[in-house]
Amino acid sequence: MLRDLADADWPRRAGLAALTAALGAEKIRWVGGAVRDGLLGVPVHDVDCATPLMPAEVIDLCTKAGIRTVPTGIEHGTITAILKDGPVEITTLRRDVATDGRRATIAFARDWAQDAARRDFTINALYAHPETLAITDYFGGLDDLVARRVRFIGDARQRIAEDHLRILRYYRFQARFGAELDAVAENACAELAHTLKGLSRERIAAELLALLGLPDPHPTVERMRSNSVLGVILPEACKAQLAALARLISAENAQGFAADPVRRLAALLPPSPDVAETVAARLRLSKAQRNRLVSAAERTASDSEKTQALAYRLTTPLAIDRLLLLGADATSIASWPVPAFPLKGGAIVARGVTAGPSVARILQAVEARWVAEGFPDSARIDALLAEELAKPAA
Known part of the structure; x- marks a missing residue:
C-alpha cells in the first residue's frame, strides 16, 4: 500500500x-x-x-x-x-x-x-x-x-534505442524497488545488451556503482550475467566472482559494515592487480577508486592473521576492504585508532649515528619490529632501538 x-x-x-x-x-x-x-x-x-x-x-x-x-x-x-x-x-x-x-x-x-x-x-x-x-x-x-514492478513507458525496445543507458537504469531501479519482474523489460534488456558498447565509460561506471551500492544487488547482478548484460560492461565478472560478491555482502551485513560499491566491484573481479588496473582505466574511475581496486586485488590469506598490522600498513579503509573480501573479521579495526610511529630519525642521530642511509635502515628495522610486536609502548621502542644499535654495521 x-x-x-x-x-x-x-x-x-x-x-x-x-x-x-x-x-x-x-x-x-x-x-x-x-x-x-x-x-x-x-x-x-x-x-x-x-x-x-x-x-x-x-x-x-x-x-x-x-x-x-x-x-x-x-x-x-x-x-x-x-x-x-x-x-x-x-x-x-x-x-x-x-x-x-x-x-x-x-x-x-x-x-x-x-x-x-x-x-x-x-x-x-x-x-x-x-x-x-x-x-x-x-x-x-x-x-x-x-x-513493485519496474516497467518502461511505451515500447521497451524503443525506449532503450533512445538511450542505451536505460538498460542499466532498469536493473538499478529493479534492484531498488522491484519485486515482480516485467518480462517485456527483461527480454528487451537482454536483446539490446550489445548496445551498451556505444556508451561512455563514465556513464556505465556511474550506473554500475550506483547499483552495487544498493543493499543487496547480488540477485540483480546475477540476472544481468544470465541475460548477457554484465558480460558487455564487465566481462571479468565470471560466475565465481558472482559468488564472491554474495559472500562479501553477507560479511558486510554480519559485521555491520555499510554497503560499499567500490569494494563490491572488487569482489566481481579476480584478485589480480593487472585486471584491477585495466578495469579502473576502462571505467575511468578516480585515482582513489583505482587505488582501492588495486589494493583489494593484492589481498592474500595471510592478511587476516594480523589485522592491526594490516591497517597500519595500508590504512584502515583498505584493510577493511581486504578482510571483508577474504571473509575475515574486520570489526576489530573498524574503530581502532591507528598509532603513529613515535621514533624519529633525529633520535637515532642523537645516539651517534651519522645522518644518512644508516639512520633510515635502523628506523625501518625498529618500526618493523614494533609493528610485529603489536605496537608496544615507548619503553619497548627504546629497547628495540638499543638492540638495533648494538648490531654490527653491515
Whole structure:
C-alpha cells in the first residue's frame, strides 16, 4: 500500500512553499524521485520540479521573489533554485526531437503528458500538485509502484534505442524497488545488451556503482550475467566472482559494515592487480577508486592473521576492504585508532649515528619490529632501538 504524500515531511519544506508562490501552483508539479519515494515511504533528499514556463521566465519569477537561481542545465531547460532547505531543479516540459542512443535533441513542450512520455519508467512519471499533492499518473505508475514492478513507458525496445543507458537504469531501479519482474523489460534488456558498447565509460561506471551500492544487488547482478548484460560492461565478472560478491555482502551485513560499491566491484573481479588496473582505466574511475581496486586485488590469506598490522600498513579503509573480501573479521579495526610511529630519525642521530642511509635502515628495522610486536609502548621502542644499535654495521 502506498503512503499519502500529505504524511510525508518533504512537501512541507518552507523553500518549496516559497517556490510555489513564486512560480504559481498551477505552473509547477513535483516529479520523479521525490514523488515516487514519498509514496513508498522512502526518505526523500532531492526534489525536482517540472513546469511549462520557459527557463527565462523561471529565472525572472524567482529573481522577483528573491530566490537565487543557477543555470545548471539551461540548454536542456533546467534551472536550479537555491533554497534554504535544499536546491530544487526546475525543468521546462520537454519532448524528444531526435535520439541516437547516447544523447537526445529536445524541444520545449507545453503539455504535461508529452513530458511524461519521454521519461523512462512509469514509476518515474508521477506528478504531484504542489498544494493539493494530488497525483497525476499517465501510464499506470501507481499500480506498478504497488506491485513493485519496474516497467518502461511505451515500447521497451524503443525506449532503450533512445538511450542505451536505460538498460542499466532498469536493473538499478529493479534492484531498488522491484519485486515482480516485467518480462517485456527483461527480454528487451537482454536483446539490446550489445548496445551498451556505444556508451561512455563514465556513464556505465556511474550506473554500475550506483547499483552495487544498493543493499543487496547480488540477485540483480546475477540476472544481468544470465541475460548477457554484465558480460558487455564487465566481462571479468565470471560466475565465481558472482559468488564472491554474495559472500562479501553477507560479511558486510554480519559485521555491520555499510554497503560499499567500490569494494563490491572488487569482489566481481579476480584478485589480480593487472585486471584491477585495466578495469579502473576502462571505467575511468578516480585515482582513489583505482587505488582501492588495486589494493583489494593484492589481498592474500595471510592478511587476516594480523589485522592491526594490516591497517597500519595500508590504512584502515583498505584493510577493511581486504578482510571483508577474504571473509575475515574486520570489526576489530573498524574503530581502532591507528598509532603513529613515535621514533624519529633525529633520535637515532642523537645516539651517534651519522645522518644518512644508516639512520633510515635502523628506523625501518625498529618500526618493523614494533609493528610485529603489536605496537608496544615507548619503553619497548627504546629497547628495540638499543638492540638495533648494538648490531654490527653491515
